Amino acid sequence: MASSMRHNLASRPCSSTAGCSSSSSSSRILTAPRRTPAAAGRQQRQLQPLSTQPQQHQQQLRRQQLLVVFAAAPDSADADAFDPSIPAVDQDFDLLGAEVKKLQEALSDQLKGCSIYLIGMMGTGKSTTGKMLANTLKYAFFDTDNVIEMAHPGESVSDIFKKYGEEYFRNCESQVLKELAPYKNLVVATGGGAVSRPKNWSYMHNGIVAWLQGQPDLLARRVVAEGIEKRPLLFGDGVSEDEAYSISLQKLQQLLADRTKFYENADVTVDLRGYAKDEQSGAPAAVVLHRLMQAVHEKINQTEAERESRRQFTIDRAGEVPSLKVQSSPNAAAQPAAEE
Known part of the structure; x- marks a missing residue:
């Protein structure tokens, strides 16, 4: 799978003051030898090439206008319904749009192309939020589930789980993250279970990792509304829609x-x-x-403030402390001089 994806990712390694560092594995991935037909035949299954190169995708996005759409602000008749206990941006969509625009301008300078990885349980809206974020930042968007489905034409995630098993799916997921890790200007929505493998964190920590956190009852309602057939980890064959909510709630709580x-x-x-x-x-x-x-904006500011504070230090009583070059050895001072 690595060889099939190698030539389809053309962005540069990520580097940012936000804590995003270039991956040491990038050169190994990009310069790995081609697989021979015999070696390819021994592999259980290979992912097919990605249909869109991140670099080309980014160039297209840079030519587009910001397309994040917000609902209209409430009219004057709803002014009395304004609740001071609720954040203003949650009620005033004109204000929300203006704040997002400010953050977009700030993050464009702060991120310096650093990729963002979205993690969280099923039903948290990682794909929806990820697409909006990528559009706002003019990044390329990847959903690991979709990439795996592209490599298995005609098969959904649920089909892949049933046909090959969860272990195989997780291996594919890890390979996708490995191939995306060295590149910048990406928003990547991951599967809910991707966090359980330590090596996946080594890939995602090339960027900023954001956890979309939702309560199980909220997620259960969303999962049932989307359709139980899409969630192989929650439902088996023969589950009715009446049972779906209680089953999903119980399993989501455990997960x-x-x-x-x-x-x-x-x-x-x-x-x-x-x-x-x-x-x-x-x-x-x-x-x-x-x-x-x-x-993300606050995290970057916090990281930069911590770095700056570490630079601000003084050496107390610097003139009284001898350097290592002239300081006498404590052992030598304690021992009597050797008799001649």
């Missing part, structure tokens, strides 16, 4: 309990909680986008 220790390694956490009319469905995608961008 979240098992994975929280991994999710907590993320650089930033974004709460999906909604207010008022959005309490049951969660925050709108545009609000989640703003929260994500704000969290």
Whole structure:
């Protein structure tokens, strides 16, 4: 699979003051020898080449205008409904659009092309939010599930799980992350279980990792609404729609309990909680986008402030402390001089 994807990723290795560093594996990936037909035949299955090169995708996006669309702001008749206990950007979409624009300008300078990886449970909206973020930052977007499906024509993630098993799917997922890791200007939406493999973190930490955090009851409602057939980890054959919510809630609670220790390694956490009319469905995608961008912006500022504080230090009593070159050895001073 590595050889099939090698020539389809043309961005440069990532480097940023936000903590994004170039991958030491990039040269090995890009210069690895081609597989012989015999070696290819021994491989269980190979991913097919990506259809769009990130570099070409980015060039197209740079020629486009910012296309993030927000709902209209409430009219004057709804002014009395403004709740001071709810963040203003969650209620005023004109303000939300203006704030996203400010963050877009700030992050364009701060990120310096550093990629962003989205992690979280199924139903958190990683793909939806990721596409909006990529469009806003003029990045290329990749969904690891979609890339794997592209390599298995006519088969969905659910089909791949059933046909090859979860272990095979996780191996494909790790390979996709490995191939994307050296490149910049990407937003990557990962599968919910990608965090359980330590080597995946070594790939994702070439960028900034953001955890979209939602409560199990919210995620269960979303999963059932999207269709239970898309979630092979939750449902087997013969599950009715009436049973779907209770089954999904129970399994999501267990999955979240098992994975929280991994999710907590993320650089930033974004709460999906909604207010008022959005309490049951969660925050709108545009609000989640703003929260994500704000969290990344604050994380970069915090990292830069910490680096600057480490540069500000003084040496107390510098004139009284002898250097190592002239300081007498404590052992030599304690021993009596040798008799001649």
